[in-house]
Every structure is written in structure tokens, then in C-alpha cells.
Amino acid sequence: MLLARVAEVSRQVSAASARSRKIGLLAELFAEAAPEESPLVIAYLSGRLPQGRIGVGWSVLKGVVPPAVPPVERPGLTLRQVDEVMTELAAVSGAGARAARTRLLHALFAAATHDEQQLLLRLLTGEVRQGALDAIALEGVAQAAAVPAAELRRAVMLEGALPPVAQAVLAEGATALNRFTLRVGTPVQPMLAHTASSVVEAIGALGPCVVEEKLDGIRVQVHRRGDDVRVHTRSLDDITDRLPEVVASALAVPADAFILDGEVIALDPGTGRPVSFQSIAARVGSRTDVAGARATLPLTPVFFDVLAVGGVGLIDRPGRERHEVLSRLLPPTQRVRRVVVADPADPAQIGEAERFFTDTLARGHEGVLLKGLDAPYVAGRRGRTWLKVKPVHTVDLVVLAVERGHGRRSGLLSNLHLGARTADGGFVMLGKTFKGLTDEMLRWQTERLAELAVEDDGFTVRVRPELVVEIAYDGLQTSTRYPAGVTLRFARLVRHRPDKPAAEADTVEEIIGRR
Numbered sequence: 001m002l003l004a005r006v007a008e009v010s011r012q013v014s015a016a017s018a019r020s021r022k023i024g025l026l027a028e029l030f031a032e033a034a035p036e037e038s039p040l041v042i043a044y045l046s047g048r049l050p051q052g053r054i055g056v057g058w059s060v061l062k063g064v065v066p067p068a069v070p071p072v073e074r075p076g077l078t079l080r081q082v083d084e085v086m087t088e089l090a091a092v093s094g095a096g097a098r099a100a101r102t103r104l105l106h107a108l109f110a111a112a113t114h115d116e117q118q119l120l121l122r123l124l125t126g127e128v129r130q131g132a133l134d135a136i137a138l139e140g141v142a143q144a145a146a147v148p149a150a151e152l153r154r155a156v157m158l159e160g161a162l163p164p165v166a167q168a169v170l171a172e173g174a175t176a177l178n179r180f181t182l183r184v185g186t187p188v189q190p191m192l193a194h195t196a197s198s199v200v201e202a203i204g205a206l207g208p209c210v211v212e213e214k215l216d217g218i219r220v221q222v223h224r225r226g227d228d229v230r231v232h233t234r235s236l237d238d239i240t241d242r243l244p245e246v247v248a249s250a251l252a253v254p255a256d257a258f259i260l261d262g263e264v265i266a267l268d269p270g271t272g273r274p275v276s277f278q279s280i281a282a283r284v285g286s287r288t289d290v291a292g293a294r295a296t297l298p299l300t301p302v303f304f305d306v307l308a309v310g311g312v313g314l315i316d317r318p319g320r321e322r323h324e325v326l327s328r329l330l331p332p333t334q335r336v337r338r339v340v341v342a343d344p345a346d347p348a349q350i351g352e353a354e355r356f357f358t359d360t361l362a363r364g365h366e367g368v369l370l371k372g373l374d375a376p377y378v379a380g381r382r383g384r385t386w387l388k389v390k391p392v393h394t395v396d397l398v399v400l401a402v403e404r405g406h407g408r409r410s411g412l413l414s415n416l417h418l419g420a421r422t423a424d425g426g427f428v429m430l431g432k433t434f435k436g437l438t439d440e441m442l443r444w445q446t447e448r449l450a451e452l453a454v455e456d457d458g459f460t461v462r463v464r465p466e467l468v469v470e471i472a473y474d475g476l477q478t479s480t481r482y483p484a485g486v487t488l489r490f491a492r493l494v495r496h497r498p499d500k501p502a503a504e505a506d507t508v509e510e511i512i513g514r515r
Helices: 003-015 019-032 035-045 078-090 098-111 114-125 134-145 149-159 162-172 172-178 197-207 246-250 277-285 289-296 318-328 347-362 439-452 507-514
Strands: 192-195 209-214 220-226 228-232 257-265 300-309 339-340 365-372 381-388 393-404 412-421 426-433 453-456 460-463 468-473 474-478 487-489 494-499
Touching: 003 019, 003 035, 003 078, 003 318, 019 035, 019 134, 035 078, 035 162, 035 339, 078 220, 078 468, 098 114, 134 149, 134 162, 134 197, 134 494, 149 172, 162 172, 192 246, 197 381, 209 347, 220 246, 220 277, 220 300, 228 246, 246 257, 246 289, 246 300, 257 277, 257 318, 277 318, 277 439, 277 494, 289 460, 300 381, 339 347, 339 381, 347 365, 393 439, 412 439, 412 507, 426 487, 426 507, 439 460, 439 494, 460 468, 468 487
Parallel strands: 192 381
Antiparallel strands: 209 339, 209 365, 220 228, 220 257, 257 300, 365 381, 393 412, 393 460, 393 468, 412 426, 453 460, 468 494, 474 487
16 A cells, blocks of 8 residues: 555544544554554554654654655655664664664655655654544544444454454455453453542442552553563563562462562551652552562552453453452452452441542552442443542643753753643643652653654744643632633642653543532
8 A cells, every 4th residue: 555545544533523533534444454554554553663762852854854854746755664774773873873864764754745744744753643543543433343342342352452343354354353362471451440539429420349548659550470470561561571579470370370460569668658650650560670679669469350360351350359369369468458348338338448549549559449239340341330539639641742941950850841642632721730750750851752843933842733631639729721721720740650652641621610
């Protein structure tokens, strides 16, 4: 398939307002593409490069991008050719790397039409925002392959990604779905929670439920088959080598095949209180001297769910049954603390749940999670049967830009421009904040946002919308300065969330709906 066709559909999807129109355009494109090309189509329309970061920034692009490279008149670039160049770019390293990348990009742009150049530029700078997100692409694949969207969605959740499932169903049809099952060793997308304003509200919505501590750690999914243990993050990255404590804990479990879902936390040896998320994230993010990092900050896994054991998948079982299995596998010290509300009409049980919430906060944790006792594990979905309750209003937003600091913050990137997701896959700005930043957080964000920078006018640095931040605020107020008509009141940074993808940030509709 020609890159020009993908660029054309990218423009059309961006201009379409109706979800059905977007899905129809994508379905036509997937029907035209060879099945083996579908992973690239999905990646490019969603603004991702399969190679990940390839070391190309504005410092390289500014000497190559239009009008420096005149476009050709007739399209000839294929998806495969572009992918080969991106692979070459990702492999460039060492002395002369910048010159080598410039040569590769110059040749690529020189072979592209104007529209293709624009798509390539947006891909390389992370600026593809036409709304062709995975959810819409999934619907387009389902329509093109004539398979039920619900069955395709389940297969994607169990496989962990849309591209391999799309390629299979576009080549073989609905029968291909049968091979995408829950398998020990293949991480699945984790179940997520919606927000409730109080414990009482959550119990009223769920009925019989359990109230669990919401730990402020790193979400992990642990797979064991025999002596082989793999540890994955919520974004399905393999971090096994960085967490020897978790591996040891998994090997001590009296079963040789299972999937556990939980959090990795750290406790202060003096007070027994949880260590900050930022410290845990830094420890988990460290790729060197793991032994030294472990000695400095030992981590503890705490689990709250089991998805499979002994070759039997449990995700469709009620939550109460899964916990019975978990209790047989792990001692109480390795399971999250919880209380059961069997009768939501019983004032005594409701009172116990509220006291548990208060006690959880006093222990230093961030809140509670309430889960329906009969709820299955809906992988990859933000289910209404899991509700989180925190003591303040918090939202997960995406950093769109940052302003250079002054005074004692000179030389640092300080004031964050905060964006919420929109229904079409873009972002809308809801305000700014520099409050809540410690010196350590300020130094970290300066380094990270410099890596994401795409434009710098000397005062404001525009960045790729990738870094998620948790923001606390006192409420929303009407504002004509911002496109959504509202802004966050007294916004302050709680923490950076480098573990969380931008696609999981809150939407502006969700935020306004909480008013």
C-alpha cells in the first residue's frame, strides 16, 4: 500500500466529526490493505512508530523538512519502504549518527509528495491527532473483516495489542479469533477503575462489594510458568530484570503456572509508611545497578487479583471466586488489605467501610478501590464495577507545553500547560500550574520534557503530548481563556506518571461531568 493512501485517510478522518464516518473510512482502508500491512496502517494512523523512539528531533528535522526538500508530484512511497527507513534510523548510533540520520531523512522526504511529507513530519514529531485511536481502529478492522466488534475487542484485550489480531482476522476472518486466549506468559491489558466521590456513593452504585486499599505504587502483572517468571507494567512493558524481589516472591508461590495482578510498593523502614510514588518510579525505571538500587530501596509486591492458575483462566469468574483462589496462593502479607460489604443496606457495614477508608488514608495510602463481588475481570476496560475513591479531586492530564522558569527556577522547565483528552483523539488545554513541584520533581521534569520538545520560542517549549501528570484541584470554574470553557481551580501537581500512557489520561467530558 502507498503511504499516500494512508495520508489521504488521515486527512479525511481528521476532518470527519461523526464516529461512524471515521470507522467507515478506516474500514475501507483496512479492506484495501494487505493483511500484513495492517499493523503499520494502525500504527501510523494512531501516531506511533513500531520502532519506538528513533533518535530524531527537531535538531535533525529542521534541516530536512519542507520546503528544504521539494516534494515529488506522483506518490510512489510504500508503507514497507517507510518502515525500512524507520528501522534504519532506529539502528543509527555512535559517531556521525546525526549526519547519518539527516541523510536517511533527506532521501525519505525527497521521495515523498507534499501530503506524504506532512504525515511523515507529524509521525516523527508525535503530532498525529486525527482521532484514529485504537478504539476507532478496532471498529474499522471489525467492519472490514466482518467480525463482531465485541469478540474482536476481547481478543485484543487478551493479546495485549490490536495489530497482531487485526492482521490475523483480516487474513483469516472470524476463525482467527479462536487462537487469542488468556495465556500465561502473554500480558493482558489490565482492568481499570472509574471514579466515585465517596465510599457511600460507590457502595450504592455497586451493591455487594469489597473495599480494598488503593496503593500508591507501580501496577505489575506477574506471569509464572515453572521457573520462568515475567513481570510486566500496566503498559505491558517487560521489567522483569529490574524487579528481582518480585521474581523471588513469585517463585515462592505454591503453584507453577499463574497470572497475578498487583502493585509494587516500598515502605519506609523506620515508620512503616509507604514511600512516595516518585521514588518507586525512579527505582523501577533504573536499568543499571539493580542490586545497588535494591539495597537502597527494596520493593514489596502486594497482589489483589489472580487471572489464571494451573492452566485455567479466571477472568470470567466472579471477583469473590478469584479472591478465594488468591487467598489459597498467597499469605495475607502479600495480599491487599480489604473489607467486604456483603449487605449494602446494612449501616454497620457501610460504617465499617468508611472507617476502613479513613484508616487507609492514615496509613499513608492514596485511597480505596471498591469492586463488585460478582464482577468479572474485564481486561483492558475501565469498568463500572471497579470504583476508586480518593480524598481530593484528582485528574490525570497530559503536558502539552511548559514555560521556562525564572528567579530560583531559572534554567528549569517549570509552569506546565495541562491538557485533557478529547473525543476525537486530540487534547484541550484546561490550565497551567507550577505548584506542588519539589526541587527533585522540577529537575526530573526539566530533563524529561526537554526530550519531548518539538518547538521552543525561548519562553514556552511545546512538547509531544506523552507525559501524564496527576493533578489535584479544588473544582472547576468557568473561563473564556480556555477552549473547553472551564479551567481547574487551584491546580497543583501530585506526581508525574511516566508509567501511564497519554491514551489513559482523563477526557474533558469526564472532568466536566464530575462538577
